[in-house]
Amino acid sequence: MKLKVIGAISAVIILIAACQNEESIEFRRYYSSGALVYQSHCQNCHGENGEGLSALIPPLTDSNYLIKNKTGLACSIKSGLKGPITIKGKTFDDAMPANDLSPIEIAQVLTYIGNSFGNKLNTIDEQEVQTDLTKCK
Template structure:
């Protein structure tokens, strides 16, 4: 009986704490969680569990400066791939990231995860932002 009462109180407390989040916090949580799943299934093989990349072959996702400077191009990189040389933290990487057939919401989710993991803190990247950026891809 005590276990049921304690479990019920814990459940009510969890619901109360969850309901106290703002709409922005809830949106961030939804994007981040879904992005984590996408990252694990589609990106982690190359970029690593902790975004560390692969030696000189695949760039890390831990360079906040690069991500911030190229924030409006990240959607294009994911959707259409990336070829050629890029430089992160004074290291040059040359290779090819394949294109992905992700919907804009999936791109927004994985970008929200990546840009808020591995030492990065850039907030929610919405599907609207992704849609706008995809229209500008070169």
């Protein structure tokens, strides 16, 4: 009897795994890798939950800001960010340092940030980041 139950559960798991589409698998791959990039390169300043640091470091919890500035996010990560930005009515004017991340790492961390902390931006893939990086000023 136990073998039949285990077999049935295994069959359901295999069926669920087989029903996942390529897009869903890619999203999870970018997201989970992005979590690791975030932990090692961003979390120290932006916080474990993207809350930022008081008036010094902006939070990453504002989907509106992320959506409005989506094409510039890769440049901000790669080249750093200088000058004031306003998020949720608060102005932040401290510089963010440049990061020596590869385009795939930038895509991964943007997918993670864009789908964590209350944000919903879907997958930001390496090709999109490559395109955005060519437009950096």
